Amino acid sequence: MTGLESLLVVQERDLTLDRLRHQRATLPERERVASVGARLEVLGVTRAARGAARDELAGQEQRLADEAQRLGEQGQAAEKRLYSGEVASPRELQALQTDVEQLRRRQRTVEDQQLGVMELREPIDQELGVLDEERAALEADRAAAQGELDVKERELDGAIASELAARDEAAGTVERSLVAEYERRRDHAGGVGVARLVGSTCQGCHLTIPATAVDRLRREREGELAYCDNCGCILVP
Numbered sequence: 001m002t003g004l005e006s007l008l009v010v011q012e013r014d015l016t017l018d019r020l021r022h023q024r025a026t027l028p029e030r031e032r033v034a035s036v037g038a039r040l041e042v043l044g045v046t047r048a049a050r051g052a053a054r055d056e057l058a059g060q061e062q063r064l065a066d067e068a069q070r071l072g073e074q075g076q077a078a079e080k081r082l083y084s085g086e087v088a089s090p091r092e093l094q095a096l097q098t099d100v101e102q103l104r105r106r107q108r109t110v111e112d113q114q115l116g117v118m119e120l121r122e123p124i125d126q127e128l129g130v131l132d133e134e135r136a137a138l139e140a141d142r143a144a145a146q147g148e149l150d151v152k153e154r155e156l157d158g159a160i161a162s163e164l165a166a167r168d169e170a171a172g173t174v175e176r177s178l179v180a181e182y183e184r185r186r187d188h189a190g191g192v193g194v195a196r197l198v199g200s201t202c203q204g205c206h207l208t209i210p211a212t213a214v215d216r217l218r219r220e221r222e223g224e225l226a227y228c229d230n231c232g233c234i235l236v237p
Contacts, residue, residue, distance in 0.1 A: 007179070008196065010167060014167060017164060027152050029152055043135055047131045050128055053124055057120055194233055195228065
C-alpha cells in the first residue's frame with residue numbers, strides 16, 4: 001500500500017472519529033441532564049425566595065412568642081403581688097390591678113398577632129413541602145439520566161479509543177511529513193485532508209475539476225503531491 005493509499009485509511013479513521021466525538025457531544029441523555037439541571041436551578045431560586053419569606057415569618061412568630069411569654073410572666077408577677085397582701089394602700093392596689101389588666105390585654109394582642117403570623121406561614125410551609133417533593137423527583141430524574149449518560153459515554157469512549165488506535169497504526173505507515181501535510185489540509189478544509197480523484201471529481205468536496213487540471217495532475221511525477229483546486233485537499237489519482 002502506498003503512502004497516499006494509507007493516508008486514505010487515516011482519513012477514514014479520522015472521519016469515523018469525528019462522527020463518534022460528535023455523537024458523544026450530542027447525546028440526548030446529555031441534553032436531558034442539562035434540562036433537568038436547569039429546572040432544578042429555577043426551582044432552587046424559587047425555594048430560596050419562599051424559604052426566606054418563611055424564615056422571616058418564623059422570626060416574627062418567635063419574637064411575638066417571646067414577647068407574649070415576657071408579658072405573661074410580668075402579669076403573673078403583678079397578679080401575685082396584687083394578692084399577696086403586701087400592698088395595703090387602696091390607690092396602689094388599684095394601680096396594680098390596672099397594670100395586671102393592661103399586661104393581660106397586651107399579652108392577648110401579641111398572641112393574636114402571633115396567631116396571624118402562624119396563619120401566614122402555614123401555606124408557605126405547604127408550598128415548600130411541594131417544592132421539596134418536586135426537587136426530590138427532579139434529582140432522581142437527573143441521577144437516572146446521568147447514569148444513562150455515563151453508560152453511553154463509556155461505550156463511545158471505548159469505540160473512540162479503539163478507532164484512535166487503528167488510526168495511529170495506519171498513520172504509522174505514512175511518512176511524518178505527509179501526515180503533517182494531511183493534517184494541515186484537513187484542519188483548513190474542515191475535516192477532509194485527502195481524497196481520491198474519481199474521473200474528474202474530487203471525492204472530498206464532490207466538485208468537478210477542469211479536464212486540463214486533471215490532465216496536469218495525472219502527469220505529476222511520482223512522489224509529488226497534487227491538490228484539489230476547490231477544497232485544497234491532497235488528491236489520490
